[in-house]
Amino acid sequence: MALLAYLLKRLLYTLPLLLAVIVVIFLLINAAPGDPVDFMIGEAGADQAVIDRLRAQLGLDQPLPVRMWAYIQQVLSGNLGYSFSSGAPVLTLILDRFPATLLLMGTQYTLAAIVGITLGVLAARKPRSRTDTVITFISLASFAIPVFWLGQMMILVLAYQFNWFPIQGMANLRRGYTGMDYALDVAYHMVLPAATLALSNIGLITRLTRSSMIGVLGQDYVKVARAKGLGERAVLVRHALRNSLLPVITVIGDTLPGLIAGAVIVETVFGWPGLGRLTLDAINARDYPLLMGMFLAISVFVIVINLIVDLLYAVLDPRIRYQ
Template identity: 50%
Template sequence: MARYLRRTIAQIAFVIIGIAIINFFLLRLAPGDAAQVMAGEAGSATPEYMAALRKQFGLDQPLYVQFFSYLKNVLTLNLGYSFRQGMPVSDLILQRLPATLLLMGTSIAFAVSIGGMLGLLAARQAGKLADTLISALALLFYATPVFWIGVMLVVVFSVLLDWLPVGGMASVEAGLTGLAYAADVGRHLILPATTLGLFYLAIYTRLMRASMLEVYGQDFVRTARAKGVRPRRIAVRHVLRNALLPIVTTLGVQLGSILGGAILVETVFAWPGLGRLAFEALFQRDLNLLLGILFCSSVVVVLVNLAVDLAYTALDPRIELS
C-alpha cells in the first residue's frame, strides 16, 4: 500500500506537469492575446500602446523564455498574475472555487443519492409500473438539454411563482450574516443545483438500474435466495454492494469534469464559480488565469482518480493495489 502510494504520487506529479506543458502550447495556438483585447476595449489601439502592454505582460519575450518562466512558476506552485483582473491568479481561483465546489457537490450528492435510490427501486420492480415510470422519467431528463431545464425552472419557480431567486449566489442588498446568510445561499442554490443534478440524476438512475439487474442475475444472488434471505436484504447487502463499482467509476469521471459541467449552469444562473471565471478568461485571452484554472482542474482530476482507485479496494476485496 505504501509502495503503491509512493509510486502513484510520483506518477501524479509527472502527469500534472505534462498537462501543464500541453496546456501552455495549446493556448498559444489561439489567435490574439490579452493586449489586443484590452487595446480593442480601450478603443485606442496604437501600436505603441500595444507594445507597452505586451512588454508589461511579458508577451514580448520569445516563446521559449515565456515557457521556461511558466514552467518554473508551476514547479514552485506559483500560478502567476492576472493582469486583466489585477490580482494574483491563486487569489482569484480561491475566491471562486468554494462556489463551484458547493454547486457541484450539492448537485452530485443529490444525483447520486436520489438517482441511486430510484435505480435500486426500478431494478427491484423491473418490468413493473414503477420501473416503467422511473425509466421513462430518467430518459426524459437525460435527453433534455441542461440549459433548457435551467431556463424553464427559472420561468416557473422564479418568474411565475416567485418562490426562488433568479440567479446569483446571495442577495446583494441584505447584508446577511451567519445562519441567515447560509439560508440565503441555500435558496439561491436550489435552482442551479437541481438543474445540474437532474441531468446527473438521470445518468445514475439508469446506471444503477442496469448494474443492479446485472448483479441480480448472478449465481450468488440465487445462493442468498436459497438461504432464505429477505428480498430487501438481498437487494442492499448482496446486490447493491456489487453494483456500486460502475457508479464509483462514473462518479470519478464526473467529479473530474467539475469545471466543464458547471460552465453552462453557472452562466445561466449567474453563479460566481470557477466555470464562469474560465469562460471569461478565455474570451479576454487572460492566459495566465486560464492556465491556472486548467492546472487546478488537472490536479482535481488526478486526485479524484486516486480516490476512485482507493474506493475500489474498499468496495471490492478482490481488487488489491500493488
C-alpha cells in the same frame, strides 16, 4: 500496505502527468485566436510604442519556448502568475471562487448519487414492470435534456412565473444575513443550479445502477442469501447494491470533466460566483495567466477525484488488491 504502496505509486505517476498538463495547457491557450493587448486597449487604440511597452510588461514579446519554460518554472515554484485584466494573483482569484463551485458540485453530486442509485435499485427489483418503465422514461428524459435549456426553463417557470426561488446569485446581499440565516439563504439560492446539474447525472446513474443491479441479482450468492430467508431489503442493500456500485463510482469519476464544462454554463445562467463564471470571464478577456491557472486547477481536481475513485474500489470490494 499494498494500498499504501499503490497510493505512493499513483502519486509518483502524477508528477510527469502534471508536467504534461502544464505544457499542453500553455500551448493550447497561446494558440487560441485573439490578443490580450488588443482587448486591454479596446476600441480607443494606442500608439505602437504603448502597445510594445505593454506587450513587454506582460512578457508577450518573448519567443514561445522562452515563455513556456518560464511558466513551467513559475508553476513549479507555486506561483500561477498574475491576471492580465485585474492584476491580482491568479491563485488568489481561484481560491476565492473555489468554495462556491465546490459547494455547488458537491451538493449536486450528492443529490444525483442518492436519487440515481435509489431509482436504479427500484427499477432493478422488477425489470419491465410499470415502475421500471416509468423510471426508465424519467432517466432517459433527464439525461437527454440540454443543461443550458433546462436552467433557463427553471428560471422562467419556477423563479419568474411562480416566484418560488431566486433567479440569480448565491445570496441576498441586501439582507446582510449572517450565521445560520446566511447558510439557509445560500441553500435557497442553490436549489435551482444544483437541481439543473444533478438532473443530467441522475439519468446516467439510474441507468447504470439498474443495469448493474440486474446482473448482480442473478448471481448465485444473492440466490443463496434469499434461500437463507433474508429480507428483500437486506438482500438488495447488503449483498446486491454494494457489489454493483463499482461501475457507478467509475462513471461518476469519469463524468467530472464534462460536469465542470456544464458548470460553466449553469453558473453563467444562474449568476453563481464560482470557477465557471471566472473561466468565462477569462476567456472573454483573453486573460492567458488566469485561463492557464484555471485549467491547471481543474486538471489537478480531476486527477485527485480519479485517485479517490480508485481508492474507493478497495473499500467497496475487499477482493481488489493493489499490487
